Amino acid sequence: MENSTQVQFNEQIRERTLKMSVDVHKVLSKKQVSAITRPIVNQIIRSSSSVAANYRAATRSRSDAEFLSKICIVVEECDETQFWLDYLTRIELLTLPELSSLKPEIDELVRLFTAIKKKMKDKLQR
Numbered sequence: 001m002e003n004s005t006q007v008q009f010n011e012q013i014r015e016r017t018l019k020m021s022v023d024v025h026k027v028l029s030k031k032q033v034s035a036i037t038r039p040i041v042n043q044i045i046r047s048s049s050s051v052a053a054n055y056r057a058a059t060r061s062r063s064d065a066e067f068l069s070k071i072c073i074v075v076e077e078c079d080e081t082q083f084w085l086d087y088l089t090r091i092e093l094l095t096l097p098e099l100s101s102l103k104p105e106i107d108e109l110v111r112l113f114t115a116i117k118k119k120m121k122d123k124l125q126r
């Protein structure tokens with residue numbers, strides 16, 4: 001990608017990851033949760049916001065190796081967010097309609113970041 005295209009792409013993904021994090025927070029902040037479930041809700045809020053924060057950090061990386069390191073964290077945190085959404089659905093804290101507003105975007109972000117990670121790994125191995 002040329003530089004202006006890369007900057008534009010980074011801005012779009014920064015916005016998407018921030019929006020995803022805010023959407024997760026909005027859905028969960030409306031829930032009445034028990035003391036036993038509260039740590040799980042806090043954890044998914046942390047993992048979803050970590051996706052946005054670490055992608056932002058990745059875009060400011062000083063080297064390809066540093067970028068790859070941050071993208072690996074992004075993939076891990078995005079996958080963790082997927083897990084917790086599935087878990088909260090199975091314990092019936094989230095309904096399928098609530099999940100349907102979050103899951104497609106998070107699934108797409110996992111695929112996107114996994115592809116970016118693979119591409120960067122391949123580049124560094126050359």
